[in-house]
Amino acid sequence: MAKQTATSTVLYRFSQALTNAAHSVDTRGKRPWHLPPTQARALARRAGYTAAIVFISLLLQVVHNLTAWQAPFVTPAFDGVLWAIDLALGAGIFVNAARIVYDPPWFRRLTEIVADAFSFVGGFVVLQAFPFTFGGVWADLVRLALTLFLVGIVVGIVVQSFLLIVAPNRERE
Numbered sequence: 001m002a003k004q005t006a007t008s009t010v011l012y013r014f015s016q017a018l019t020n021a022a023h024s025v026d027t028r029g030k031r032p033w034h035l036p037p038t039q040a041r042a043l044a045r046r047a048g049y050t051a052a053i054v055f056i057s058l059l060l061q062v063v064h065n066l067t068a069w070q071a072p073f074v075t076p077a078f079d080g081v082l083w084a085i086d087l088a089l090g091a092g093i094f095v096n097a098a099r100i101v102y103d104p105p106w107f108r109r110l111t112e113i114v115a116d117a118f119s120f121v122g123g124f125v126v127l128q129a130f131p132f133t134f135g136g137v138w139a140d141l142v143r144l145a146l147t148l149f150l151v152g153i154v155v156g157i158v159v160q161s162f163l164l165i166v167a168p169n170r171e172r173e
Contacts, residue, residue, distance in 0.1 A: 045103060049096040056092045063089070078131035088122030091115050106168035112160045120153045 035043065063085050066074045095111040127146045134142055163170075 084122040084125035088119045091118035109164040
């Protein structure tokens with residue numbers, strides 16, 4: 001009888017171990033990459049910052065090669081505004097790199113203000129020099145687009161400054 005009890009105990013423990021293992025695989029297999037919502041949002045933001053750095057770096061290479069590629073819409077005056085474009089794009093790279101490392105809401109707002117300020121300077125210099133050779137109505141449309149871009153930047157700076165003062169730690173909904 002003792003042998004039968006020992007065997008049944010071993011079988012019982014074995015079946016429990018199998019049940020636990022199956023349950024473990026089942027719960028892990030359903031969502032292997034599931035993170036809590038706050039961690040998932042933070043990870044998504046960091047991936048976005050990394051993608052932005054890559055995109056801005058590629059854009060920087062394109063901008064620097066426009067005159068070398070002899071783009072038909074760029075005048076020799078483009079080299080004179082390249083510093084302002086570099087400043088704006090470099091600020092974007094720096095801000096996104098900083099956000100990868102440190103990412104609370106107040107810091108995102110502050111760095112957005114800084115990036116927008118540099119973008120305004122770059123856009124303003126480009127608008128003043130206008131180193132493009134668009135014919136006819138296209139020149140007016142590009143000037144209008146640059147002007148709207150600058151207005152949008154100013155609105156962004158005002159909104160982010162307001163949010164930084166009023167709700168520095170509140171997440172966006």
